[in-house]
Amino acid sequence: MMKTITLTRNQTCEEPIDVSSLRLDQLLPLSETEIAKVRLPSCRNVELGELFQVESRSSESAVPRLNLRGDCRGVHHLGHQHREGAIHVAGDIGNYCGDCMTGGTITVDGNAGDHLGGPTGTRSIGMNGGLLTVQGSVGDFAGHRMRRGEIRIAGNAGDSLAAWQVAGTVIVGGTVGRHLAYAMRRGTVVLGTPVQLTANRFTAAVEMKTPFQHLFFHRSDLANSLPDSNLADSTNTWLVSRGDRAVNGIGEIWQRG
Numbered sequence: 368m369m370k371t372i373t374l375t376r377n378q379t380c381e382e383p384i385d386v387s388s389l390r391l392d393q394l395l396p397l398s399e400t401e402i403a404k405v406r407l408p409s410c411r412n413v414e415l416g417e418l419f420q421v422e423s424r425s426s427e428s429a430v431p432r433l434n435l436r437g438d439c440r441g442v443h444h445l446g447h448q449h450r451e452g453a454i455h456v457a458g459d460i461g462n463y464c465g466d467c468m469t470g471g472t473i474t475v476d477g478n479a480g481d482h483l484g485g486p487t488g489t490r491s492i493g494m495n496g497g498l499l500t501v502q503g504s505v506g507d508f509a510g511h512r513m514r515r516g517e518i519r520i521a522g523n524a525g526d527s528l529a530a531w532q533v534a535g536t537v538i539v540g541g542t543v544g545r546h547l548a549y550a551m552r553r554g555t556v557v558l559g560t561p562v563q564l565t566a567n568r569f570t571a572a573v574e575m576k577t578p579f580q581h582l583f584f585h586r587s588d589l590a591n592s593l594p595d596s597n598l599a600d601s602t603n604t605w606l607v608s609r610g611d612r613a614v615n616g617i618g619e620i621w622q623r624g
Contacts, residue, residue, distance in 0.1 A: 370395055371426040372402060374419040376437030383461070384418055387444035387487070391433045391452045391471075399423040428453070430471075435460070443480070444487065446473045449497065462506070463487055468516070469496040481506035481525070484518050494518065494535065500592045507544065510537045513554065519592045529556050532618060538589075540596035551611045551618040558622040559596045569610035569620060580605055580621075 372394055386407060394402055402423055403416030415421065419437075426432070431452035435445065443461040446454050449468040456464075456473075462480035465473045466487040479501045484494035485508055493512040504522030510529040517536045526544035529537050532554040540559040547564070548556055564572075583589075584599040597603075604624035610616050 368425045369428045369431045371424055371428055371432040371434065373422040373434040373436065374415070375422075376419055376435070376439055376442070377417075378437065381441065383441045383443060385443050387447040387463075387466075389415070389445075390448065391431060391454065392450065394433070395431055395452075397423075440480070446499075447487065449473060459503070465494060465497075465499045467492070468494050468499065472498045473500070475501045475503070477501075478503035478522070479505045479509075481508055482511060483509040483520075484513060484516070485509070485511035492533075502592075504541065510535070510556075513537065519589070521593050521596065529554065529618075532556070538593065538598070540593050540598070548611060548618060548620060550614045550616070552614060552616040553618050555619045555621065557598070558620065559593075559598060561622045561624075564608050564610075564620060568613050569608040570612070572606035572608045572622070572624075574624065575605040575607050575621065 388407055399421055403421040405415045406412055433454045435456045439456060440459045441461055444463045444466055445460055446465045446468050450470040452471050454473040456475040459477035460475050460479050463482045464479050465484045467490060483505045484499050486493040492514050494516045495514045496516045498517050500519040502521045505520050505524050507525035508527045509524050510518050510532055512531045513535040514533045515535050520539045523541035524539045524543045527546045527549055528543050529551055530549040532551045534554045536555045538557040542560045590599060605621055606624045608620045
């Protein structure tokens with residue numbers, strides 16, 4: 368038996384909320400009443416129960432879970448330094464979701480704001496492990512300074528996707544904005560919608576001919592995360608480009624031919 372904590376946003380509260388101090392692993396030992404009294408020092412030092420309805424119960428889940436419900440577009444820094452268990456957002460989420468996370472999973476049923484899985488403050492490393500899935504679209508700077516882990520975006524991504532990426536994998540089923548993989552050093556970006564890469568930053572695309580791509584795209588959990596992307600279609604031809612050559616990077620951009 369594992370604990371499942373559900374936070375439902377109070378409709379009367381419309382101000383932005385910084386939940387960077389909210390950690391699932393720190394909430395698990397607490398009772399429902401104690402969770403409601405947890406203070407958010409980054410948000411006027413208010414109690415969590417003033418902003419959310421709190422429910423805590425035992426469940427059959429294999430891992431501890433934190434569920435968010437209601438209008439959470441103004442909830443920022445959810446999953447900051449998340450390292451274990453599962454966070455699920457039944458709708459949209461604000462900026463900096465999964466910033467500096469190192470493990471566990473975060474799933475967003477709707478859209479996410481800017482800086483998904485990125486660094487925060489003066490930190491130079493963004494997402495450093497775990498799995499971050501968004502069923503909708505995301506804003507700018509998703510995967511900024513990513514070092515490990517995997518980001519899956521079913522919809523579109525804004526500007527500067529995977530900028531300064533060091534390692535890890537970013538998958539986008541839809542379109543991407545400007546400045547793709549700027550200063551990318553290593554890692555992989557997989558695009559369901561082809562783009563024109565800057566010739567002086569990335570090598571010419573060549574067809575991929577490796578068994579690894581079959582294993583990569585036919586993972587059952589990937590198909591569940593991105594059901595409409597058709598990434599595993601056997602008729603797909605995949606091309607790979609490497610860069611960013613401006614920083615001697617050897618990262619890879621995969622896209623359909």
